[in-house]
Amino acid sequence: MKIDFLSLFLGYLFVFLAVIFAAWLISAWRQYRFSRSARRSYRCTICSHKIQAGQAIVSVRCPSCGARIRLDKLSEPSDSI
Numbered sequence: 410m411k412i413d414f415l416s417l418f419l420g421y422l423f424v425f426l427a428v429i430f431a432a433w434l435i436s437a438w439r440q441y442r443f444s445r446s447a448r449r450s451y452r453c454t455i456c457s458h459k460i461q462a463g464q465a466i467v468s469v470r471c472p473s474c475g476a477r478i479r480l481d482k483l484s485e486p487s488d489s490i
Contacts, residue, residue, distance in 0.1 A: 453478060 451460045451469075458473035468479045 449480075451478065451480060 449462060451462060452458070453460060453471040453474060453476060455476045456471065456474040458471055460469055460471060460478065462469050462480055466480055468477055470477055
């Protein structure tokens with residue numbers, strides 16, 4: 410069985426590009442998973458509107474009622490929807 414140079418080259422090129430694409434997909438998936446875990450969900454104490462905020466944010470204004478909400482260590486994030 411003879412394999413010409415062009416078929417061999419295209420085969421190696423396909424495998425190389427498939428590995429690069431798989432690495433890119435894994436990287437994008439890990440970045441998406443990390444960005445979702447860095448955000449927390451809180452409930453407004455006035456109107457019970459669900460607010461998503463990052464971990465570094467100390468206070469946020471509710472988009473529904475406009476109340477200022479402190480996101481300190483005393484307020485627990487709500488896991489329920």
